[in-house]
Amino acid sequence: MTTTTSSLPATRSASNRAIDLLARLAPALFLVLLMVLFTTLAPRFLSTINLFNVLRQVSIYGILGVGMTFVILTRGIDLSVGALAAFTGLVAAVVAKGAVDTRLVLPWGGASWPWAALAAIAAGGLSGLLQGLIVSRLSVPSFVVTLGGMTVFRGLALIIGNGGPISGFSDSFGWWGRGMVGPVPAPVIAFLAVVVAAAIVLRSTPFGRAVYAVGSNPEAARLCGLDVNRVLTSVYVLTGLCAGLGGFILASRLNSAEAVAGTQYELNVIAAVVIGGTSLYGGAGGIVGTVIGTLLIGVLLNGLVILNVSPYVQQLLIGAIIVGAVVFDVSVKKQKR
Numbered sequence: 001m002t003t004t005t006s007s008l009p010a011t012r013s014a015s016n017r018a019i020d021l022l023a024r025l026a027p028a029l030f031l032v033l034l035m036v037l038f039t040t041l042a043p044r045f046l047s048t049i050n051l052f053n054v055l056r057q058v059s060i061y062g063i064l065g066v067g068m069t070f071v072i073l074t075r076g077i078d079l080s081v082g083a084l085a086a087f088t089g090l091v092a093a094v095v096a097k098g099a100v101d102t103r104l105v106l107p108w109g110g111a112s113w114p115w116a117a118l119a120a121i122a123a124g125g126l127s128g129l130l131q132g133l134i135v136s137r138l139s140v141p142s143f144v145v146t147l148g149g150m151t152v153f154r155g156l157a158l159i160i161g162n163g164g165p166i167s168g169f170s171d172s173f174g175w176w177g178r179g180m181v182g183p184v185p186a187p188v189i190a191f192l193a194v195v196v197a198a199a200i201v202l203r204s205t206p207f208g209r210a211v212y213a214v215g216s217n218p219e220a221a222r223l224c225g226l227d228v229n230r231v232l233t234s235v236y237v238l239t240g241l242c243a244g245l246g247g248f249i250l251a252s253r254l255n256s257a258e259a260v261a262g263t264q265y266e267l268n269v270i271a272a273v274v275i276g277g278t279s280l281y282g283g284a285g286g287i288v289g290t291v292i293g294t295l296l297i298g299v300l301l302n303g304l305v306i307l308n309v310s311p312y313v314q315q316l317l318i319g320a321i322i323v324g325a326v327v328f329d330v331s332v333k334k335q336k337r
Contacts, residue, residue, distance in 0.1 A: 038303035058298030059187035067242030070235040073215045075282035076142035080149035082265030087153040088247030092120035093166040093257035113173040121244035128240020132233035157259035167256035177253025199287040215282030274325045
């Protein structure tokens with residue numbers, strides 16, 4: 001009788017380990033299967049040119065996804081990242097050009113790309129700070145705050161550009177979106193740098209551990225002495241900083257900044273993070289999973305374009321994948337319990 005009873009926890013433990021392993025490996029396995037499928041249907045999918053094109057396309061999603069990972073780890077959501085990328089891209093454009101027609105003229109004229117990039121990142125950080133303070137200090141649900149933020153930032157972008165684009169930047173500005181470092185596109189280098197920095201912060205610093213603690217159990221984290229409000233505010237600042245960098249690179253890549261840029265980016269970014277294994281219930285996930293999820297979204301979209309699948313069907317598939325990922329996450333948690 002004792003042997004039978006004592007074997008139950010061991011059986012449950014083995015089952016939980018198997019479920020955890022499946023949850024961690026599922027995105028990578030799905031990515032490999034997708035690549036095999038698209039290579040079989042369209043052999044040119046696996047060409048070096050196309051693979052680097054995929055990496056260039058997903059780099060901005062990936063940068064935004066890194067910031068989104070921190071937010072979702074704390075049980076939040078940020079629906080404003082696409083609009084914020086458009087707004088910060090226009091901020092960078094105004095600083096680089098020094099004027100918008102005759103309506104807005106900066107007294108010091110146009111500035112070089114470092115100042116334009118810093119302006120975009122600072123604007124994103126301040127926007128994230130404002131949203132984070134509303135979420136943490138006023139206890140307003142992040143969904144509501146960032147949904148409103150999405151409209152506000154899109155409106156600010158329309159005001160800055162007067163509904164039109166700002167284009168025609170210097171070669172040094174455009175290099176960050178279209179340049180190369182050897183065979184590697186410059187946006188991919190920026191994406192990798194953000195990934196490495198975020199992974200170190202999340203896994204090797206007290207702040208990273210605090211993010212996981214707050215996401216796992218905010219009340220327990222508060223009782224342990226953590227400043228939960230500060231942690232919550234900080235993750236929205238990080239998302240804003242990432243959106244600012246993404247907006248600058250997006251404007252650089254397109255050689256144009258406009259209010260409609262970044263439309264539907266929030267859908268792809270959230271999909272990448274959730275597919276990568278970051279739980280919408282908080283406290284579980286990481287940057288590596290987000291990278292895999294970002295690549296998966298990029299491969300899926302690129303493969304569907306190569307196969308001439310309708311853009312409407314693409315959106316349908318991404319929505320279905322998000323729902324499927326959430327259902328899988330809920331199922332895993334039920335199995336553990």
